[in-house]
Amino acid sequence: MAENCNHDCSSCGEACSSRKSESLIKEPHKLSKIRKVIAVVSGKGGVGKSMTSALLACASQKAGYNTAIMDADITGPSIPKMLGIHERAMGSEAGILPVRSDGGMQVMSMNVLLNHEDDPVVWRGSLISGTVLQFWTDVVWTDVDYMFIDMPPGTGDVPLTIFQSVPLDGIVIVTTPQDLVGMIVKKAVNMAGMMNIPILGIVENMSYITCPDCGRKISVFGESQVDAIALEHGITNVVKVPIDRSLTEAADSGKIETFDHNYYEAFFNRIDEQLKNRK
Ligand code: ADP
Secondary structure: OOOOOOOOHHHOOOOOHHHHOOOOOOOOOOOOOEEEEEEEEEOOOOOOHHHHHHHHHHHHHHOOOOEEEEEOOOOOOOHHHHOOOOOOOEEOOOOEEOEEOOOOOEEEEHHHOOOOOOOOOOOOHHHHHHHHHHHHHOEOOOOEEEEEEEOOOOOOHHHHHHHHHOOOOEEEEEEOOOOOHHHHHHHHHHHHHHOOOOEEEEEEOOOOEEOOOOOOEEOOOOOOOHHHHHHHOOOOOEEEOOOOHHHHHHHHOOOHHHOOOOOOHHHHHHHHHHHHHHO
16 A cells, blocks of 8 residues: 555555555447547647557558547647648437547547637636546547547656556557657556556657658757667667658648658557457
């Protein structure tokens, strides 16, 4: 049991013996069917976590799986914009219905609930966590093979709520080379360990640029350390994604689904294999 335990497990991430007897996992909506759930996490904002969530989801959809994205980044939602979604979510008697992307992915995000997509969300943490939980419990997700959750950065209230309340099959960690990568990855690994959630892979985003003249890879932020760090933690699935201006352009213009070079296909296939082998 944690020092200073106040017996309120919802405010604590400690994996102690008293927690084991009490599962905080919440049931999804009774009409939802969701087979696999993967959370995409990062130590801080701006490293490309939403980009990774979107491209991983696209890779999953392309592999023939019914795919969904839950955008849990309530105060900085960017998934709808990347997918060119501007419509609002509809409700039915049964619950809230996710919006569909052009490619058929189901998406729920704060931005499809607001009256105007550029309205800010100025809410306290508890309200934000409650909303994210409702994305799980009150949204009717139809026949989803893979759901990707775009988490807010860090290890605050919302990540903790999701880790405790949603039955995650694993997490994907996103870092950048200058992102104090060792420490950030260690924090994520430790958090996942405390919650008993497997790490399915590490993304080193903005890893390099490719010289447009000679094709040489240039490590803008110094040599990559991600392989050594992954090895240290026994993580075998690693992808290094370059800084690619056409990716930014595709995201900014809402065309990420039709972006023709998805860096994440092999990475997703290795996740799929890991999860199949686990059964
Ligand atoms: P986060 O979710 O971690 O805050 P985003 O996914 O929103 O980060 O990415 C931040 C910005 O960087 C966005 O404008 C996005 O289009 C851009 N970006 C992310 N990854 C890449 C990349 N590999 N190459 C070029 N631009 C990228």
